Amino acid sequence: MNTDRTKQFIGFLVIPSFVLLAAVVFYPFLYNVALAFGNMNLNKIRDWQFIGFRQFIKIFTEPSQPDFYAVFGKTIIWTVVNVAFHVILGVFLALLLNQKIKGKAIYRTLLILPWAIPQYIVALTWRGMFNYEYGSINLILTKFLGMPAVEWLRSPTEAFIACIITNVWLGFPFMMVVALGALQSIPHELYEAAEIDGASWWHKLRTITLPLIRPVMIPAITLGIVWTFNNLNIVWLVSNGGEPSDRTHILVSFVYKAAFNFYSFSYAAALSLVIFLLLLTFSMVFMKQSKATEGAY
């Protein structure tokens, strides 16, 4: 078969995927970019015009309620704290489950449960649990631990912590499953050789386990960061749309509110483009710095 025909054949094979991607990824993305340079809002929803970089200038220079930089800072805290807990808890539990323990299948199932429950249910259940007077969290704190009740949903900091607690609970099983898969792929001979050499548990963890699960964990962490950064459901539902006083927003809930509560579609599109560029830059730098694409062996 000559080269031209081969190219035609390959093109023929690729077209369905390309068309689907164009319809569900490229077109919405390009439309979002176009909107970001426009002025679409409630009053100009059908006859919006291009206005250049004005929406971006507004994001970075004009005061907003809540403040863009405060929300951005909160988003960083939200992402770092969540992913740190996801990874630490996930790897810790994976290490435990990788041991020879009785009833391992039951523990594994129980630990994956948070992941199996729909996020909406989890968020609303936790919101109920954080109620000041009747929520189980405060009942445990006051009745069993002798601590004062916390105003989880009434104070901005506590409400934000409540969102983080919920998302930590929801997110660690993913990292645990990924880490467990990576742990099970490590050849046992490596540990046997290390034991013969007299290596301690810590030494084996540091020199065998962690380096060998790194190629799997780095992409998982990158994914985790992107997902957490963009996790609208938990913040929106646990804090009931940014309560109290719009002080629990992260960038993505801020975008949602701008688009669907205020109909500031172009402002929201510009903000979502900023989020996209932030995450794209981060992912590229992180993957490069962590040498995630390099093999472990």
Added chain:
Amino acid sequence: MNRIIYLHIKELWLHTESRFKLVAVVVLLGWSVLVLAMVGCGRKPDDPRRIVIWHQMRPDEQVILHRQLAGYMAAHPGIKIEELFKETEMLRSAYVVGALAGQGPDLVYGPSDPVGVYEATKSIRPLEDLFSQEYLSAFDSTALLRYRGHLYQIADKIGNHLALVYNKKYIQKPPTTDKELINLSKAIQAKYGYVAGRPNVYGITWNYTEPFFFIPFYTGFGGWVFGEDGVTPTLDNKSMVDALNFIRQLRDDDKIVPNEADYEIADALFKDGKAAMLINGDWSWAGYAQKGIDIGVAPLPRISATGLWCAPMTSPKGYSMNVNVDKEKIPLLLDLLKYLLSEECELETAKALNTAPTRRSLYRHPEILSNEILQNSLIQITHGKPMPVVPQMRAVWDAMRPSYQAVMGGARTPEQAARDMQAQALRKIKEMNE
């Protein structure tokens, strides 16, 4: 042309290795899926016998609607009506986005306040040319929502308003003033005792995260959300400060309301008998009766300091028509609307849900006149104020919510909150118009 393509593919096939043939089969299947998907996703010609309604009705309202639609379909073989529930905010957003894309349901049902947004986005069509004056004259004037010179919604319920709901197990005679309310609440709490400093039965509760539930207090102290022009917010004034101070006092000094209550908590407290009174809307009352609670409904009390009744916002709830509906389909939709807005359907709804009907003839109906809850609800409606339908109302809600919550959380003084509300509302309205 087809022959050439066939030969081309045949030649490729004969010269291709078997593993690639497998891949090709899979990809051809992909092509088939793609073609089918494109056919499926394209806008189908509107089936003139299929009607789609989106609504935000609560479960007990849905039961009635479902029954009425089933009756209509049984009487009109071949017509298929699909109803879809969406939560109020989601209904508004999804409807606007759908209508902008030339899609969406044929009819959208809900309270009147999004009509301003629907009009601004040109997503609903005027109705005045579809109904005769004679037909429209049978409705209470508040049921016919006119905005910017056009009729955009016809309601089957008036009200959608808050009132004082009380549990007759604790209260025989509901309070008529704020002082009576406070004294009665304290007496109930004293009677049923406290555990760990918390009353076994709270005097009263309501959702105090949403400013909609705060409006009766604001109006009770003489305030209103807009000035005389109907679009300029009026939130920074003595009425606002007094109203915020009043509800803070109920919680922090009188201690007759829970420390924290959103809609679900307030609702659960009342259902569990842990609150003697509740401020909630007409949509919820039937549910309490179904739970076996012997409820009474009374107008919200008068504020002694001003002599004014606490006036909730009232709004009609009804049907609007999608701007994208084909002309040929309109007669079918009109027939359905006339059925849903008929005396029979409205009476059935009013009896089952204790909601105020919109057909004037029903106000003299014996079953309406003998319904104590409904009669008190109608009194409450007369005390109420119509909810503005202008899009600026969204800016007011969004400006009020954070500051209101900040006051309840102790993070802002009422004076500061009033100033912030006003500044935010003005800023958001400016942004909306930019």
